[in-house]
Amino acid sequence: MDLLFPCDYDDLTTPDPDFAVEVRAARAAGFVCHFFDFNALRAGEPYRLPQGEGPLLYRGWMLSDTEYVGFYTRLVARGWEPITPPAAYDEAHYLPLAYPNLIGETPRTKWILGRDEAEAWALYAAEFRTKDAILKDWVKSAKYRWREACFLPAGTERERFAEIFANFLTERSTLFEKGVVLREFHPFRVLHKDLRGMPLHEEYRLFFWDGALLLLPQLTLLPGPEEQLPRWTALAQRFGTRFLSLDVARDLAGDWWVVETGDGQVAGLPGSIPPDAFYRALRLVGG
Structure with a gap:
């Protein structure tokens, strides 16, 4: 099994600096490491993947479901056998x-598709208003702005909910994934x-x-x-x-x-x- 990492912004032959330590460790363990231009993928621009064969494991930045499907398909076309198929990645x-x-193993969770604030409020009011809750998208929260964009104290009123929701969308920006998730705070x-x-x-x-x-x-x-x-x-x-x-x-x-x-x-x-x-x-x- 070979490994595939994002490359450095200016050099397709070296790793993204954020993964340089991992690449050194992987090579020391005996892995062959390849690189590709993740930034081009994310921007929807043409990008080159290495030619190869056999199992391949990606280690890098998160991809959306649509990005991953295209990435996986192109890897197969280049001769690789990617370890994780798209449906398994999404799950x-x-x-x-x-x-x-x-x-039963994780806090109670409800969700919607999209980012409609009125729909999110309706879900909160029906399911979580008497409980402390947290707000996130289908992948990540803005927990680094805990009070302003993530945590919903029990009994949060409509106006305050709208403020927290707006802050959350601002923080997630273009990284917002698929829909809104509300979870009971544990x-x-x-x-x-x-x-x-x-x-x-x-x-x-x-x-x-x-x-x-x-x-x-x-x-x-x-x-x-x-x-x-x-x-x-x-x-x-x-x-x-x-x-x-x-x-x-x-x-x-x-x-x-x-x-x-x-x-x-x-x-x-x-x-x-x-x-x-x-x-x-x-x-x-x-x-």
């Missing part, structure tokens, strides 16, 4: 598509809050390959999510993607919940997973 990447696999264990009031939870990212844990992250507190490994493995095996990320957090009662899932190709490495260890583990399972 892991978009929360409303992942949610049927997570009911009181996870807070390690600390940043200057903007955003809570930083006891949360870990787990990677699974073919339904098995790839490696255990470095833990902040013990015991960690490894004590629930059979549970996480069973959840990972519900998904169609071979390479899944599963973010889990501990609540105030000590119970673990799934925060979100993602396709492993576009899930960033947290500080708890050293790149060298990650790519050595990936080499063992991916060849």
Whole structure:
């Protein structure tokens, strides 16, 4: 299996600086690494993909469903066997598509297609008004503006909802994905809050390959999510993607919940997973 990374903006033969450490670790683990112009793909401009054969795993920036279909199709045309087909990518990447696999394991979630504020308000008023909730799109929130563009305290009034919603759309801008998601806020264990009031939870990212844990992250507190490994493995095996990320957090009662899932190709490495260890583990399972 070879790897494909975004290239540097000015040089198609070197990695995007944000992935340079990962590329060094991947090569040290024995992977052959290729590069392509992600910025051209994102801009809808012509871009070149390497010719090759055999299995290929992408590691890079997130793609929308339509971008990924085109990307996947072009890789196949260039001779590759991409690891993750489009339907499997979408299921892991978009929360409303992942949610049927997570009911009872993640906070209650409702959604709409599109960005209509009146429709989003109607959903909030009907389903969440008596509960604290958070606002996001089908992939990401604007949690770095926690009070202004993400968190909806119980009983939020129409005018305030409209302000938070407008801030959220401004922050997500062209990265807004597909529709609006509302989630019941769950009181996870807070390690600390940043200057903007955003809570930083006891949360870990787990990677699974073919339904098995790839490696255990470095833990902040013990015991960690490894004590629930059979549970996480069973959840990972519900998904169609071979390479899944599963973010889990501990609540105030000590119970673990799934925060979100993602396709492993576009899930960033947290500080708890050293790149060298990650790519050595990936080499063992991916060849």
